[in-house]
Amino acid sequence: MNIRRFREDDAGIVSELIIRTIRISNTKDYPEDLMEELVKTETPEKVTGRASWTHTYVVEDNGTIIATGAVGPYWGKLDESSLFTIFVLPEYQGKGVGRLIINTLENDEYALRAKRIEIPASITGLPFYRKMGYDFKDGNDQIDEEHLYRLEKFKPVEALVTERLYLRHWRESDAEAMYKYCQDPDVGPIAGWPPHKNIDESRYVIANVVNGKEAYAICLRETDDPIGCIELKLNGRSDMAFSDDECEMGYWLGKPFWGQGIMPEAGKELVRHGFEDLGMKRIWCGYYDGNIKSKRAQEKIGFIYQWTSESVDVPLMNETRRGFVSLITIEDYRKAKENEQSAE
Structure with a gap:
């Protein structure tokens, strides 16, 4: 049957x-x-x-x-x-x-x-x-x-939905789709990790890296195939969050989907989820020097620049880089939401 x-x-x-x-x-x-x-x-x-x-x-x-x-x-x-x-x-x-x-x-x-x-x-x-x-x-x-x-x-929500996107947890069967985008040298290195060498490496990442409670595959609503990843790294999975009411956002997106506003759309929904559903007070985010697309995405999501760190260790790439740290607080989120509602 x-x-x-x-x-x-x-x-x-x-x-x-x-x-x-x-x-x-x-x-x-x-x-x-x-x-x-x-x-x-x-x-x-x-x-x-x-x-x-x-x-x-x-x-x-x-x-x-x-x-x-x-x-x-x-x-x-x-x-x-x-x-x-x-x-x-x-x-x-x-x-x-x-x-x-x-x-x-x-x-x-x-x-x-x-x-x-x-x-x-x-x-x-x-x-x-x-x-x-x-x-x-x-x-x-x-x-x-x-x-x-x-x-x-x-029932508890197991997926998040926006106008164009469907965010769900990763599955082992997603390994081929992940490898399709993560083998691209333009995707991982700029975010601090090397391109995937094969599907088995992608399968390992699904099982051991993007296995957090708030790690999601980004899918277009008309399909069930991942095109990117976004996560709220809770306390214990982040070097930015030091209490249970703060977390760090991390993400990547397949190159064919750059420039379409997909990451800001996914990021705004995850910020909403973090503050409204998870009770967060602060959500941190960062990017490395030269990653202008990530900088712009964070600004569109609502993150506010905080400081620059020189010589940040990037262990997966065996190098150090200049890093920029941004933050959005619950107060920032509420104010932006009030402004949107008043504009309507």
Whole structure:
């Protein structure tokens, strides 16, 4: 059994799967005439249309589609998501297929970025979704006008989202994407580390360097492939932070994406996260002499220059450099936020 993303040529089979499941399973809990009205709407065209604004998945058993489910934004919100159209063929129910779908949907981009996930649950599906940790929305255990229960689950945010970007934790499977950009001699050395020699080195870095609690792969929202990295180095992982309410920001970005405002966009979101979600009071950042792009990115994020250090050790490059240190405080952040709001 395997689960994969929906393809457009699956639409007919998925439509038939949904209709058959409704007629066999849901008619046990709903009037037959109501279910027949529902199946009229579950056409291949509707299935394809739904997949255009959700991430839809199918489960296969020996090449035959036996189940489906989808996840998407809750009314366009970045930090709330919904699960949709979860159906398992009757003969496969009770065999862990539904759990496989839920686990997959909850690990999708839309769910990882969400603080809250909602699901419209049928009478038939209610016991299963309750077992999966979903509770009645706002404590309301009554069926709504669509003959459904509204369930929800709150969860810690595992990803951060901006207008164009999706920041998530690194995975071992990202090694190839990391190597693609980190082998470039224009990316690492200017930040203080040598180009990666092979994919195994990138794999090591993912496991042992960018493994911090607040280390994120920078992805474009339309993909799940890393194009850069950004981290808030907490106390103990930084030589700038000396208390639990301060940290250091570090980052790099693949060369094809320079000059597009991506790092300021990612940096502003991580600064927001640091102050509003993590309770930081100070966030430090630095760059080496000659790294003008990093200097400009820090200024756009809101960092303020503090001092220059001569002869800074750069151990990975076996040399010393001139370094510049910048800082943004919680007071700086709040003032900038007030100015933005007043300008609106």
